[in-house]
Amino acid sequence: MATTAATSKVNHIGLPILDYRGGKSTLCAGCGHNAISERIIDALFEMGVEPERVMKMSGIGCSSKSPAYFLSRAHAFNGVHGRMPAIATGAVLANHTMTTIGVSGDGDTASIGMGQFVHLMRRNLPMIYIIEDNGVYGLTKGQFSATADLGAKLKTGVVNDLPAIDICALAIQLGATFVGRSFSGDKKQLLTMLKAAIAHKGTVMLDVISPCVTFNDHEGSTKSYKFMQENDEPINDVGFVASFDEIEVDYDSGEVYEVEMHDGSNLRLRKLLEDYDPTDKANAVRTLMEAQENDEILTGVFYINTGMDTFIDLLNVVDEPLGTLPESLTRPPQSALDTLMTALK
């Protein structure tokens, strides 16, 4: 693990992992979100992303606080509830040369933020959108969210009688080009998926089940550590070889999907589910819907498409960030105004 040798090791751009750390977490001890922050640190460190070249975006809620706990040297924007997608969109429009990571929660995304989430996915904006999904509202003391499973029980005995929104199936239908689910307690899978996410060009949507130790980690919860450890069914083993790493072959190629990422990295998905093709959109949605009917929690990379234009491609903007273009490029000359005035006379 990269985290164990923190002080001595440097990554391939010469930075120690300390340069990727954030402030001390104020979340509850044992919160799944803290484990996710750790994996984000590891992934950025291992991928050698310059901390200053990262934008950390979030909305409101426990999950949205977590950007404060990783990568202090990155530029951060903790916005308003459910509206991170719009802020992130604006920020990426102004500077599309950055690595952009959004952290949201199930309430912030699937309830108050659903409208913006839908359109973010649809635009294939180049960014990583992580949902730290615990099925409850923590900061307001444990109400169900829209991703809580049908029949899930709160500590108080309240039972959720509405069906869960499957945010992964939704994201795939909407146009996200990299969609996966993981579990905050599965270090290896989550880290690998995050590294592949960094290499992807387009919208990455990762739904990370993250048990709430205070309000939703008890018997009857379907988003508890115990439930996830017993019911997590990976559809593929996720392997990833960064473009700067030596390629080691540890997969049986007959069962492996290899996806070449835009930066030359390699995403390798070893099938655990028979006939699972992560590039088949309809099959991905069907698999997720069937799992929901069977009360199964699938994890892995459900869908990937490296051939779609991003929103930035479609807008055909200049290579330099729009936010820092010089006046000579943004203010038309006097002659342009003169021509306009003549036409109006």
Next chain:
Amino acid sequence: MATLDPSLGNRQGASGARERITNDFSINVATVNGSGSQSANSVLMKSIFGMGVPVSGKNLFPSNIAGQPTWFLIRASKDGYFARKRISEILVALNPESAMDDVRALPAGGVAIYEESLNLDQARADVFCYPVPFEKLIASICPEVKLRKLVKNMIYVGVVAQLLAIDLGVVESCLLRQFAKKQKVFDLNFGGVKAGWEYAQANLTKRDSFFIERMNKTEGKIIIDGNAACGMGAVFAGVTVVAWYPITPSTTVIEATSDLLKKLRVTPEGKATFAVVQAEDELAAIGMVLGAGWAGARAMTSTSGPGMSLMAEFCGLGYYAEIPGVIIIVQRTGPSTGLPTRTQQADLLSAAFLSHGDTKNPILLPGSVKECFELTQAAFDLAERMQTPVFVLTDLDLGMNNWISEPFDYPAKPLDRGKLLTVEDLERLGGFARYRNVDGDAIGWRTLPGMRHPKASYFTRGSGHNDAAQYTENPEEYQAVMDRLALKFEKARNLVPAPVVVKDGSSKIGFLAFGSTDCALTESLDQIKQRYGKDADYLRIRAWPFAQAIHDFVASHERIYVVEQNRDAQLASLLKLDLPAAQVTKLRSILHYNGWPVDAEFITEEFALQEGL
């Protein structure tokens, strides 16, 4: 054929010779919306402009795609008055539904031009009636049935031009400009104009008193609507990110911006130096503006009342986290959905305090199309200088109608990008505190995402923070930031555009107004002088927070009339919050809020009433 002879009407002099009324009347073109009368109205208006006569056009249209009554008022005014005239002397009646009401609204001695089957001559014996067989004429010149509806409107242009003695060559050149590269379209439309002209010449005997005569008062001037002017302002302010959601009457701000960006802001390699995004709603639009502004873009959105209400939450974030952004509001008639195609100035208070908590937003208030251009640019500079969302508040009258103006001037100063630290600065300083008042101007220095320096980043948040942008719930730290924000707003009195002293003589009476009310008020002041022999001073407000000059103006007059187009005296209310207690009692209000642009008569009558004249 005109069958009646109202020449015995009240305009006849003792000798029987009619008084000739030249370049000083209003034409009401009553049509059905969706019938394509816009081009014809525009050509008629521009033809009068082409005759050198000051002219204004006001489109009073319904919130509907097709089939409802719509009126286009064209006012020729040798004195250069551009407000709506309460009474139009000439009616072009093309809408059977509204024709009876329209003809009844004419003054005695007025003129009615109408489809002959409407038989309006039965309704009024005291107006000059000119029936025209539009249907027959169009059938003879336009074989294609589909196009008849559009070309039919050009016939009235020809009839009106002939009756008012507008030079046919002027009409032709206006049409040529309108359909610049479409010879066939021009031919068809000019065919309509000529058919009307020739019909009038052969069949109508001019007996009314209204004439357009050549003047030279429009030379060198331009015609443009306020929304296009705002769009142009944004482009010459170097806007880079535009996010918006369609809404009447602001949509054309973005259309104009977008068209110009495509023309003027594409590199030789074919890449755009801008991004225009149609967002999913106004919440997202302002969110994108703030995200972009945070990351260094000159970002803007444009909307109207309902959209502005949706922007409230984000606006407070922009204020508290200190992020630049420009919000152009083209006001329409509220509350709620209200009258989407009618005008008002009722979003002033809402914009001033948009969002919860102690939020205050600077507002720029253009009073002309030229100021739409200039103040939109000023808004971008101010937003980055003050690091806050800045509103530009116009209205439907200013925004969607065509106005005559002096040509716009190229900006004299370079863009003001505000207080931005460079990597070298950070190296020298060894770090920075985002919200610290280091210069005494209450404005902190900021960095932009992407700056390659370990000390460049800071944590932007809408939650409580100290001057180093760290989360805090400490009472002193929280309050220190709030107090600095208040000081920053106070200091902005000197940063915003100064008010315009239209007139400041020795009168005890002063007028205050903002925005499109200006045109009716300047005309009203002349009426007040002519009718009551009274001089009154006038200061036009162009921004909130209020400059000291506004306080001085109030202090130097005994009575202040605040003229505005809303029910609740919003400008007066804002002034009352700002003025010393002793000054507040001087304020009186003249309020117009029925959805139509205020006219001079209304102000004059209200003033006379309140003054007991």
